[in-house]
Amino acid sequence: MKPFLAALGIGILVGALYSLLGTRSPAPPAIALLGLLGMLLGEQAVPLVTRVIHGQEVASFWKASCAERVTGLPPAPDDAP
Template identity: 55%
Template sequence: MKSYVVSLALGLLVGVIYALFQVRSPAPPVIALVGLLGILLGEQIPPLVKSLVGPQAAATSWLQHQVKPHVFGELPKCLPGTTTADATSSSKEPRNG
């Protein structure tokens, strides 16, 4: 919420500066801004309808919502009985020369 207030305040400041210098704003016309407001409101309607039509079951764990699958799939795992130090030392071969 704080970022919205800061954004609005900075927008007002820039608007005042434009007015003082009598410069026309490069912002889109008001009709475009009204259209954007309609888009933002429209994005909120489907989740609202979904929550009214079929209430979701209560989440039993934060884990379901916080932990997502890794982007690259399942990460590699160590073999049973092998530590990280064992794996790195066995992969390094002595160099001759």
């Protein structure tokens, strides 16, 4: 239930931001796609920054974990549930 409430809260914040920027909702396709790309990149930023702060290697983590999520490539067969 918690992810649903978080999604609702974030949706309300984004809706308010759209209103402040004068963008209609649902957003035009180009704006919506850029927004989705921003969400994907933002989602990956937290683990990347955490690794940088802890002095861990970032390039292989990006390649192994983040790139698939951002580019939409399906996970490798050994990662499947």
